[in-house]
Structure formats: structure tokens, C-alpha cells
Amino acid sequence: MPERLVVIGGDAAGMAAASQARRLNPNLDIVDLERGTRTSYSACGIPYLVAGDVASPDDLVARTPEEFRREHRIDVRMRHEAMAVDLDARTVEVRSLDHDRTFRLGFDQLMFGTGARPIRPALPGIDGAQVRGVQTLDDGCHLLTQAKEMGCRDVVVVGAGYIGLEMAEAFHRWGARVVLVEAAERPMSRTLDPDMADRVVGQIHRLGIEARFGVGVEGFEAGVVHTAAGPVRADLVVLGLGVAPESTLAEQAGLTLGTRGSISVDRRQAASAPGVWSAGDCAETYNRVSQRRMHVALGTVANKTGRVAGVNIGGGYATFPGVVGTAITKVCGTEVSRTGLSTDEAERAGFQVVSATVETTTVAGYLPNAEPMTAKAIAEKGTGRLLGFQIVGGAGAAKRIDTAATAITAEMTVMDVVELDLAYAPPFSSVWDPVQVAARAVVRQV
Ligand SMILES: Cc1cc2nc3c(=O)[nH]c(=O)nc-3n(C[C@H](O)[C@H](O)[C@H](O)COP(=O)(O)OP(=O)(O)OC[C@H]3O[C@@H](n4cnc5c(N)ncnc54)[C@H](O)[C@@H]3O)c2cc1C
Known part of the structure; x- marks a missing residue:
């Protein structure tokens, strides 16, 4: 056998x-x-x-x-x-x-x-047929079928982590009126530093998604979500409370x-x-x-x-060295990414940190397609070791996180990052790559 x-x-x-x-x-x-x-x-x-x-x-x-x-x-x-x-x-x-x-x-x-x-907190009515989590493709198909069959007009998304935000944008583009309800004061609060998360908020509102931050959900009934700030109409509720x-x-x-x-x-x-x-x-x-x-x-x-x-x-030998914490998403035309530790995570891990946030552009600022981009570098005080990096910006901004992820994996300092020979031509970048601009800003504080 x-x-x-x-x-x-x-x-x-x-x-x-x-x-x-x-x-x-x-x-x-x-x-x-x-x-x-x-x-x-x-x-x-x-x-x-x-x-x-x-x-x-x-x-x-x-x-x-x-x-x-x-x-x-x-x-x-x-x-x-x-x-x-x-x-x-x-x-x-x-x-x-x-x-x-x-x-x-x-x-x-x-x-x-x-x-x-998907996490389903013990709230009244959470097991109602209109309250759906999303994890597998079957879940996604059920969600869409249910939305179509019910002719959904009003969708409430609970939770503004990346899945909640992506689902809110998806239903908005599908044609529903979307209300996003989040207990924390800002979106992606476990992913981004507060100053970076605040930059995502404006984009959500601009697209026409109604977002209620700092508002907890208290229960669900057919056609309505009860929140601490009052009831919200809902034909369908999508849970984005993490997994x-x-x-x-x-x-x-x-x-x-x-x-x-x-x-x-x-x-x-x-x-x-x-x-x-x-x-x-x-x-x-x-x-x-x-x-x-x-x-x-x-x-x-x-x-x-x-x-x-x-x-x-299969009888071979392989190991997984672990992650550095890289993630990326897009919310209503705004790209968001992070790698390494956030300021809070770094401090909880015992690091003393310095950080800098810089405003730059996705390509050379004089080109018509240049879009604003914010980059934040987090480093260890004293050594200058790059510990974390976050980006919020227009088209082409977020994938630059891979430079920072590579630098963090290699345990490079912000001084090392400044010296990297990164590619430049106006349609791709400013002459100093935005990752290096943020690294330079931190060097002064190390
Ligand atoms: C909406 C959404 C967007 C996402 N976007 C991104 C992204 O942009 N980037 C990214 O990196 N990740 C993303 N993810 C996360 C990514 O999809 C998951 O990390 C990945 O699918 C995990 O794969 P897995 O095989 O571990 O688990 P799953 O994909 O959850 O697969 C587990 C499978 O096991 C089956 N199963 C469970 N228990 C049993 C059982 N007892 N018997 C038989 N079968 C069982 C389930 O049916 C399921 O099919 C996203 C997830 C969601 C839901």
C-alpha cells in the first residue's frame, strides 16, 4: 500500500x-x-x-x-x-x-x-440571513446572488479593515447605497499609523460611500442595523471584522x-x-x-x-523564514500599503522609534499624471534600522512598498536605503524615489 x-x-x-x-x-x-x-x-x-x-x-x-x-x-x-x-x-x-x-x-x-x-461577534441578530461574512469563493457567490435576488439598494459593511473597504467599494460600484460602520476612529486602524489612516478617510467620502467612524454596531434585524448612533437601513450586511x-x-x-x-x-x-x-x-x-x-x-x-x-x-526539506508584514490594497482610487511594523507595533516589540512622513508624487511632479503620494518611514533610534514603511497615494504609489519590504528583510538601515541605486525616469518616479525621500527624512533623526 x-x-x-x-x-x-x-x-x-x-x-x-x-x-x-x-x-x-x-x-x-x-x-x-x-x-x-x-x-x-x-x-x-x-x-x-x-x-x-x-x-x-x-x-x-x-x-x-x-x-x-x-x-x-x-x-x-x-x-x-x-x-x-x-x-x-x-x-x-x-x-x-x-x-x-x-x-x-x-x-x-x-x-x-x-x-x-470571518469573525462574528455575539450580537443580537447576527445569525440573520442578511448578515454575511466573506472568506471563500462560495461565500462571495452567495453574497452576489443574494444581493441580486433581493434587488439590494442598501448595503451596510461592518468593519473598515482592508476586506471591509474593498467590499464597500465593490458594492458601491455594483450600484448599492453603501454605509460603512467602524467602531475605531479611523479605517485600517490595525494596519496603518493614525496619520496615514486619516489620509484614506477623505477618499472614502469623496467616492460617495457614507462612513461612520467611532460607531459600534449593537445588533441586526431584518432591514436594519442598530448602531450606537442610531439605526441604519440595510438589505444586506457584509461583515469585515477580520478573521x-x-x-x-x-x-x-x-x-x-x-x-x-x-x-x-x-x-x-x-x-x-x-x-x-x-x-x-x-x-x-x-x-x-x-x-x-x-x-x-x-x-x-x-x-x-x-x-x-x-x-x-514529499520527503524534501524546506523552511519558512517568516513574514515582515507586507500588505497592499486599493480603496476608491487610493492605493495603500505597509510593511514591517507600525509605530505602535514597533514600540510594543520594545524598539525605540523615530519616523518621518513625507509628501511626494507618484511620478515626476511636472507630468500631468503625477498624483500625490504620502510615504512614512519608521526606523530604530540609534541604529537607523528600517523597521516599517507605509504608503498612501495615487496610481503607482503602493507597489513601491516592495523596495521597503526588501530592505527590511535584509535588515538595512535608512542610510543604506538612501544609497540604493533605484531606477528613475520622469514617467516612473521623482529623481529621488519616494522610498528614499522618506528614508532621508528619518536619517536626520536617527
Ligand atoms: C475578500 C477577500 C480579499 C482578499 N484579498 C487578499 C489580497 O488582496 N491579498 C492577499 O494576500 N490575501 C487576500 N485575501 C486573503 C486570502 O484569500 C487568504 O489568505 C487565502 O485564501 C488563504 O488560503 P488558505 O488556503 O489558507 O485558506 P482558504 O482560502 O480559507 O481555504 C480553506 C479551504 O478549506 C476548506 N475547509 C475548511 N474546513 C474544512 C473541513 N473541515 N473540511 C473540508 N474543507 C474545509 C474551506 O472550504 C476553504 O475552501 C483576501 C481574502 C478575502 C476573503
């Missing part, structure tokens, strides 16, 4: 692991269990599906179950949910959702790629959990029991700057950690 790998979850982390394991070990019997209807989809594309930029959910699928079966010999079982794991017996209890049948599947190695689930790792199954099986309930893993993505692995949104990761364990729910990390798990499962 060949060795069997059972993978739970059929998206980024699960299928990256399964594909890598197959590449390294052609003899492995690989079974993937996915309770939804699609594999290897881009959840990141859901806002663009809702907004109408993407014609069909199928366009967001990188590889179908048939392709995995045919090209990788992975036995993908759709609409099959893992209900329980017995680590001693080395079996998974599986429910076939379409046939109302339960059976046991033995494994030699087991991979948890179960992802995350929690989907680790219930792993916890019940007795695996060790870490930050925010994510599955504890080592550098090779091995969980706390032999032959058990985890990656993606359900697994814990490591921040290379703060040197602390953390939970990150991003597709970039899910693909990389899934690959590392797969290499190790």
Missing part, C-alpha cells in the same frame, strides 16, 4: 501542499477534502467579482478539481467535509455533503489547510494552538503531532522584525507556507 496524505482544505495552502508533495513523491496517494465547490480559487478577487470587473466566478479559479485529478493525480473530493480527526487511529471522519454519508479515511500524513473564518483561524478540528484532535488560536507549527510547517502539517490562514507564523509569533491571513503567506509543507511532506 502506498503512503497516504490526506489534505483538509482545497484552496491556496491545501492545494499548494498537495501539488508540491506530488512533485517530490510520485508514489504518494493524495486525497484532498474540500467542503465547498471549488479548488484553488482567488478569494482576493471576490471584491472585483462583486464590482463587475470579473465576469464569472470561474475566472477566479486557478485550477479546477478535474485538472488536479488529471495533471497531478490528486483525488480531490469536493463537497466532502472533514468532521473529526483521530490522531491515534490515524483516521479522518468525512461527511459527503451531497450524499448524506459519513465514512472514515485512513492517513499516514495529514495536512490542515482549513483557512480562516479567526479555522482551527476547531485541529484543536479537537489535540494539536497545540498558538497565537489567536492558530495551529502551532515549526519552521517546516510541522504541527505538534508526528506526520501532521499545517499552512495558510489556519496556521501560526513568525514576524521577522518583532521576532514574535503571529497570525497572518494573506494569500501570499498561504501559498508560500503551503509549498513549504508540501516539500517536507
Whole structure:
């Protein structure tokens, strides 16, 4: 009998692991269990599906179950949910959702790629049919179908993190009247420093999205969201309150959990029991700057950690060095990105910080397409080590964060960044790249 790998979850982390394991070990019997209807989809594309930029959910699928079966010999079982794991017996209890049948599947190695689930606080009416979270492509499709069938006019988005903002913009462009409700005083409050987050607010209002900051939600009823500032009409409510790792199954099986309930893993993505692995949104990761364990729910990390798990499962050797905290989004024409630590995160990690915020332009300021861009650099006092970087600006601004992410990974100082030989011509940049302009401003304070 060949060795069997059972993978739970059929998206980024699960299928990256399964594909890598197959590449390294052609003899492995690989079974993937996915309770939804699609594999290897881009959840990141859901806002663009809702907004109408993407014609069909199928366009967001990188590889179908048939392709995995045919090209990788992975036995993908759709609409099959893992209900329980017995680590001693080395079996998974599986429910076939379409046939109302339960059976046991033995494994030699087991991979948890179960992802995350939207946070649903215990508020009255939160389980109402009109209150939806968004995590999987199936969630995105249900949301759109529901909106169309109900002829939605009024959509309330709760939470102004990046998913909330992207969904608010998507429904606005879809044609709904959108109200964004956020308990914090500003959007992206866990991602950006307050001075940078304030720059996003104006853009949200300018587009015609009504945003209520500093307002908590108290409950939901059909057609209405009750907030601390009064009721808001809502045909549909989209939750953007962040996600929690989907680790219930792993916890019940007795695996060790870490930050925010994510599955504890080592550098090779091995969980706390032999032959058990985890990656993606359900697994814990490591921040290379703060040197602390953390939970990150991003597709970039899910693909990389899934690959590392797969290499190790297949008999190879790979490690995941951790993240520096890079993220990017676009809100109503304004690009936003960050990497490293925010000022607050850096201080909580024990650094004494200096920072500078500079106003610059996306391309040479004299060109007609130049748009304003704000860049903030955060460095360690004394050493000048670059700890964090944030950008808010027009078209072409945010992806410059990759320069800062690379510099932080290499543990460069702001003095090193100033000396980098970066590309310049007027249609691309000012003669001093905006990342270097911000770095120079910090050098004076180090
Ligand atoms: C609206 C939105 C926008 C996003 N935008 C970005 C972006 O721009 N950039 C970025 O980097 N990231 C983005 N993300 C995050 C990114 O999509 C996730 O980090 C990534 O999908 C995580 O992959 P995963 O495989 O770990 O988990 P998931 O994609 O959540 O997949 C887990 C799968 O496991 C299945 N599953 C769970 N439990 C079981 C079980 N018991 N049995 C069987 N199957 C099970 C689920 O059905 C699901 O299909 C976005 C997410 C959303 C929702």
C-alpha cells in the first residue's frame, strides 16, 4: 500500500501542499477534502467579482478539481467535509455533503489547510440571513446572488479593515447605497499609523460611500442595523471584522494552538503531532522584525507556507523564514500599503522609534499624471534600522512598498536605503524615489 496524505482544505495552502508533495513523491496517494465547490480559487478577487470587473466566478479559479485529478493525480473530493480527526487511529471522519454519508479515511500524513473564518461577534441578530461574512469563493457567490435576488439598494459593511473597504467599494460600484460602520476612529486602524489612516478617510467620502467612524454596531434585524448612533437601513450586511483561524478540528484532535488560536507549527510547517502539517490562514507564523509569533491571513503567506509543507511532506526539506508584514490594497482610487511594523507595533516589540512622513508624487511632479503620494518611514533610534514603511497615494504609489519590504528583510538601515541605486525616469518616479525621500527624512533623526 502506498503512503497516504490526506489534505483538509482545497484552496491556496491545501492545494499548494498537495501539488508540491506530488512533485517530490510520485508514489504518494493524495486525497484532498474540500467542503465547498471549488479548488484553488482567488478569494482576493471576490471584491472585483462583486464590482463587475470579473465576469464569472470561474475566472477566479486557478485550477479546477478535474485538472488536479488529471495533471497531478490528486483525488480531490469536493463537497466532502472533514468532521473529526483521530490522531491515534490515524483516521479522518468525512461527511459527503451531497450524499448524506459519513465514512472514515485512513492517513499516514495529514495536512490542515482549513483557512480562516470571518469573525462574528455575539450580537443580537447576527445569525440573520442578511448578515454575511466573506472568506471563500462560495461565500462571495452567495453574497452576489443574494444581493441580486433581493434587488439590494442598501448595503451596510461592518468593519473598515482592508476586506471591509474593498467590499464597500465593490458594492458601491455594483450600484448599492453603501454605509460603512467602524467602531475605531479611523479605517485600517490595525494596519496603518493614525496619520496615514486619516489620509484614506477623505477618499472614502469623496467616492460617495457614507462612513461612520467611532460607531459600534449593537445588533441586526431584518432591514436594519442598530448602531450606537442610531439605526441604519440595510438589505444586506457584509461583515469585515477580520478573521479567526479555522482551527476547531485541529484543536479537537489535540494539536497545540498558538497565537489567536492558530495551529502551532515549526519552521517546516510541522504541527505538534508526528506526520501532521499545517499552512495558510489556519496556521501560526513568525514576524521577522518583532521576532514574535503571529497570525497572518494573506494569500501570499498561504501559498508560500503551503509549498513549504508540501516539500517536507514529499520527503524534501524546506523552511519558512517568516513574514515582515507586507500588505497592499486599493480603496476608491487610493492605493495603500505597509510593511514591517507600525509605530505602535514597533514600540510594543520594545524598539525605540523615530519616523518621518513625507509628501511626494507618484511620478515626476511636472507630468500631468503625477498624483500625490504620502510615504512614512519608521526606523530604530540609534541604529537607523528600517523597521516599517507605509504608503498612501495615487496610481503607482503602493507597489513601491516592495523596495521597503526588501530592505527590511535584509535588515538595512535608512542610510543604506538612501544609497540604493533605484531606477528613475520622469514617467516612473521623482529623481529621488519616494522610498528614499522618506528614508532621508528619518536619517536626520536617527
Ligand atoms: C475578500 C477577500 C480579499 C482578499 N484579498 C487578499 C489580497 O488582496 N491579498 C492577499 O494576500 N490575501 C487576500 N485575501 C486573503 C486570502 O484569500 C487568504 O489568505 C487565502 O485564501 C488563504 O488560503 P488558505 O488556503 O489558507 O485558506 P482558504 O482560502 O480559507 O481555504 C480553506 C479551504 O478549506 C476548506 N475547509 C475548511 N474546513 C474544512 C473541513 N473541515 N473540511 C473540508 N474543507 C474545509 C474551506 O472550504 C476553504 O475552501 C483576501 C481574502 C478575502 C476573503
